[in-house]
Amino acid sequence: MSATQTLASVEGTGPHRASGEQERRTKKxxxxxxxxxxxxxxxxxxxxxxxxxxxxxxxxxxxxxGNGIVVETFTFATILDPLTDSYYWKVxxxxxxxxxxxxLLCIVVSYPIALFLSRTQSKWMGLLLAAxxxxxxxxxxxxxxxxxxxxxxxxxVNSTLLGVGLIDSPIRMANSMSGVxxxxxxxxxxxxILAMMSGFGRISTxxxxxxxxxxxNKAKVFFRVTFPLSLPGVLTAFLxxxxxxxxxxxxxxxxxxxxxxxLATEIYDQATGLxxxxxxxxxxxxxxxxxxxxxxxxxxxxxxIGG
Amino acid sequence: xxxxxxxxxxKFAWGGLAFKIVVTLAYLFxxxxxxxxxxxxxxxxxxxxxxxxxxxxDWYKALPEQTQFIEGLQTSLLTAxxxxxxxxxxxxxxxxxxDRYDFKGKGALAGLFxxxxxxxxxxxxxxLVIVLGPLGLTNTYASIVIGxxxxxxPYVVRTTLMxxxxxxxxxEEAARVLGAHGGTVxxxxxLPIIRPGVIAGAxxxxxxxxxxxxxxxxxxxSGRPTLPVQVLRYVENSADAVVxxxxxxxxxxxxxxxxxxxxxxxxxxAL
Numbered sequence: 010m011s012a013t014q015t016l017a018s019v020e021g022t023g024p025h026r027a028s029g030e031q032e033r034r035t036k037k038x039x040x041x042x043x044x045x046x047x048x049x050x051x052x053x054x055x056x057x058x059x060x061x062x063x064x065x066x067x068x069x070x071x072x073x074x075g076n077g078i079v080v081e082t083f084t085f086a087t088i089l090d091p092l093t094d095s096y097y098w099k100v101x102x103x104x105x106x107x108x109x110x111x112x113l114l115c116i117v118v119s120y121p122i123a124l125f126l127s128r129t130q131s132k133w134m135g136l137l138l139a140a141x142x143x144x145x146x147x148x149x150x151x152x153x154x155x156x157x158x159x160x161x162x163x164x165x166v167n168s169t170l171l172g173v174g175l176i177d178s179p180i181r182m183a184n185s186m187s188g189v190x191x192x193x194x195x196x197x198x199x200x201x202i203l204a205m206m207s208g209f210g211r212i213s214t215x216x217x218x219x220x221x222x223x224x225x226n227k228a229k230v231f232f233r234v235t236f237p238l239s240l241p242g243v244l245t246a247f248l249x250x251x252x253x254x255x256x257x258x259x260x261x262x263x264x265x266x267x268x269x270x271x272l273a274t275e276i277y278d279q280a281t282g283l284x285x286x287x288x289x290x291x292x293x294x295x296x297x298x299x300x301x302x303x304x305x306x307x308x309x310x311x312x313x314i315g316g
Numbered sequence: 317x318x319x320x321x322x323x324x325x326x327k328f329a330w331g332g333l334a335f336k337i338v339v340t341l342a343y344l345f346x347x348x349x350x351x352x353x354x355x356x357x358x359x360x361x362x363x364x365x366x367x368x369x370x371x372x373x374d375w376y377k378a379l380p381e382q383t384q385f386i387e388g389l390q391t392s393l394l395t396a397x398x399x400x401x402x403x404x405x406x407x408x409x410x411x412x413x414x415d416r417y418d419f420k421g422k423g424a425l426a427g428l429f430x431x432x433x434x435x436x437x438x439x440x441x442x443x444l445v446i447v448l449g450p451l452g453l454t455n456t457y458a459s460i461v462i463g464x465x466x467x468x469x470p471y472v473v474r475t476t477l478m479x480x481x482x483x484x485x486x487x488e489e490a491a492r493v494l495g496a497h498g499g500t501v502x503x504x505x506x507l508p509i510i511r512p513g514v515i516a517g518a519x520x521x522x523x524x525x526x527x528x529x530x531x532x533x534x535x536x537x538s539g540r541p542t543l544p545v546q547v548l549r550y551v552e553n554s555a556d557a558v559v560x561x562x563x564x565x566x567x568x569x570x571x572x573x574x575x576x577x578x579x580x581x582x583x584x585x586a587l
Contacts, residue, residue, distance in 0.1 A: 042498060043417035047425060050410030050469070053402070058432050058466035061443030068446055077449070118342050125339045137343075138584070139574055144346060146570040148527040150544045151563040154551050155349025158356050158560070163365035165352060198346050203584070227332060256436030258530045263551055273438045281537060286446050293439045300436065 069294045073287035087287045088294060097275070101295060104271040107186065108255040111193045115201045115250045116243055118194060123205035123242075124235070128214070145199040149259045156192040156264055157183055184266030192264045193254055200253065201246040208242015240314055248307045252300060272296045350567055357560035364555050375561035385562060388546035395460040395542060396525040403465055403521050407472040408514060412506070414473075415480040429473045432466040440466065441534035448535055455539035463531040468524050472517035475586050479513025516577050516586045523573050 069088055072080040091097035122141055131137065144152060159165050160182035167179040182188040212235065220230045258273040265274070272292055279289035357375055359368030379385065407429070413419070414426050432440070444463050445454060453459045487509065491501045507514070529544035537545065551559055577586050 039417055040419055043413040043419045046409040046413035046417070049406040050429060051425070053406040053465055054428060054432070054469060057444075057462050058435075058440065061440060061447045062435065064447050065439065065443035118345055121335065121338045122342045122346070125335070135578070139578060140343065140347065142584070143570060143574045144350060146523050146527070146573055147350065147567055148529065148544050148547075150527075150529050150547050150551070151353065151566055152349045154547070154559055154563060155353045157551065157555075158352050158364050159348060161364060161555075163363065165366045168366035192349075195346060195349060206584075252436075256438050258438050258533075259548065263548065273436075276438055276442055277534075280442050280445060281534065286442075286449075289442055290446065293436075293442050296436060297439060 065290050065293060068287050068290035071287040071290075073285045075283045075285045077284040077286070079286055088291045090288065091291055091295065097292070097295075100270050100272060100275055101299070103186070103269075104255050104273075104296075105299065107190060107193070107261075107271060108251040110190055111197065111254040112247045112251040114190070114194045115197050116205075116247055119198045119201035119205060119246065120239075120243070122198075123202045123209060123246075124239075126202070127206050127209035141202050142199045144196075149196055149257075150263070152196055153192055153260045153263045156188070156195070156260075160188045160191065160264070183264060184268050186265070186269050189261050189264045189269050192260045193257060196257075196260060197250045197253055200249050204246035204249050205239065205242045208239055208245060212238045241311060244307065244310060244314070248303065251303060255299060256296060272299075353560045353563045353567070356557050357564045359557060362556070364557065375557045378558050379561055379565075382558060382562075384546045384550070385543065387540055388543035391457070391460070391540045392526050392543040395457055395464065396522050398457070399461050399464040399468060399525040400518050400522045402461065403468045403472050404514065404518055406465075407469050407517070408476055411473050411476040411480065412502070415477060416485075426473075430470045433470045437467065437528075437530045441531040444531060445534045453535075455536045457536075457540075459535040460532055460542060463535045464525040464528060467528065467531070468521035471520035471524060471586070472514075475513040475517035475520065476510060477513075478585055479510035483509045512580045516580050519573055519577055519580075520586050523570065 068079070070083050070085070072082055072084055072087055074080075126134070126138055126141060129137070157164075161167070162179040162181070162183070164183070166182065167176075170176045171179065182191065216234050216238070217230050220234045221227075225233065255271070256273055258277060261269045261271050261274050262277070265271075272295065276289050276292045276296070279285045279292060355368065356364060358371050358373070360370035360372040360374070361368055410425075410429060414422060414429075441463070444459070448454050448459050448462065453462070483506075488501050488505050491505045496504070526542075527544060528542075529548055532542045532545050533548065536542070541549075547559055547562065
């Protein structure tokens with residue numbers, strides 16, 4: 010076998026030279042190399058990710074009474090506790106509703122940018138793309154702080170509205186759910202833009218051109234061609250933002266000012282304030298179930314509309 | 317100018333004025349908190365109020381005196397650097413195996429390495445504090461690094477995988493045919509080829525670790541917390557523009573990062 014033949018037959022699956030016995034031996038050796046290469050990664054993820062998650066789920070079946078006291082047992086009592094308390098039903102419902110509203114609003118404001126970025130031929134494209142995605146690389150704490158400045162009683166929005174005379178007293182936006190929603194919508198926009206752009210990229214612009222040349226006006230082209238075809242991307246973006254919203258902590262904590270209680274802030278209070286780890290774990294489990302449910306619905310929907 | 321049949325102009329035009337206005341407003345909303353932080357950091361108002369009454373650099377001058385921020389910065393730089401190094405050491409070899417070798421369970425393994433992005437950070441943070449607490453590891457640098465490994469691995473795997481998939485394997489084969497050993501092939505051929513992906517992954521891992529607040533808050537609330545945790549605490553308790561000045565510096569820092577990533581692999585591929 011010549012070298013060129015070997016080259017042609019390999020196609021990037023590690024080294025192997027001749028056929029028969031030797032090939033088997035190389036294959037075995039390759040498997041061993043591959044194993045050696047992945048083991049540190051598996052260990053790393055195992056120790057820092059899988060084990061804590063499994064341990065946390067197990068913790069939800071222990072009994073706790075705060076102050077770090079954990080009774081090792083196997084009971085459903087801790088999980089049933091929040092499920093039989095109307096307060097936690099309300100917190101879970103608020104979390105879910107917040108995710109829904111943030112997801113929808115985020116789609117609405119991100120859609121134009123995503124469409125623009127995937128269609129524009131502007132020479133500023135690179136800069137505009139960077140401007141849309143760069144906030145992702147800025148800490149959520151910093152951006153939430155920005156919103157605290159904007160939405161506060163003396164903030165830009167209220168001062169402007171007062172100055173123009175549209176309102177007589179400041180609208181309460183900071184330290185309320187509406188403020189948290191506004192902040193989250195902006196914070197998750199880059200994710201939505203990214204998700205929708207990859208969806209738009211798959212839409213053939215020829216369909217739009219065809220519709221246009223057949224006499225449809227811009228609005229009609231958008232609502233009959235572009236928008237229906239972009240639905241899978243929109244759905245993905247919505248799911249992403251929803252899932253990020255219901256588990257976010259920093260923004261509800263800071264912009265909520267202690268008034269807004271969602272699952273994430275409850276988990277924090279239980280875990281670090283009251284040191285009731287089993288109860289915090291039970292709440293985290295509720296969050297995970299909510300997560301799983303939404304992702305299953307998403308997968309069913311995507312199958313239906315053929316993403 | 318070339319003459320094209322009218323219906324087939326270069327593209328269906330999305331350039332209407334109304335559309336442009338909508339896009340501009342959406343951009344304004346997206347960038348509002350960053351712009352406002354910039355403005356307020358130069359405002360001479362004592363509290364976070366509008367409109368600014370004058371221009372001042374006092375907030376920037378006050379920064380070096382804020383020891384908690386300096387300490388936080390030191391912690392963040394140190395832990396983000398260690399995290400990045402560890403993650404590169406474990407994720408790059410694993411990604412190499414995922415792309416260049418065949419073995420059972422490859423798909424599942426790829427899924428495992430990307431899965432930390434699918435789990436809510438707060439849930440992982442809770443799991444970590446429950447595990448690390450009894451071990452007495454909370455409020456240490458180690459706890460922060462351990463907490464940040466899982467959430468940064470996916471970024472390195474993704475960018476490295478992209479470089480591996482788009483690279484040509486014939487050079488590696490040639491090196492092997494000419495007698496180079498596996499290690500030599502990796503250091504002398506593969507690594508130089510996939511360097512952009514590895515660098516982008518490293519930059520992403522660093523920035524994700526540097527910016528991360530929730531896990532850090534859970535596992536290392538006291539002691540010497542990271543900068544985001546310090547900022548979070550400060551913002552919870554006081555309302556002045558020192559944080560704005562700090563934020564502007566951090567934003568400029570991210571801009572530098574964005575430029576690097578964009579140059580090396582393109583921002584879209586890294587996020």
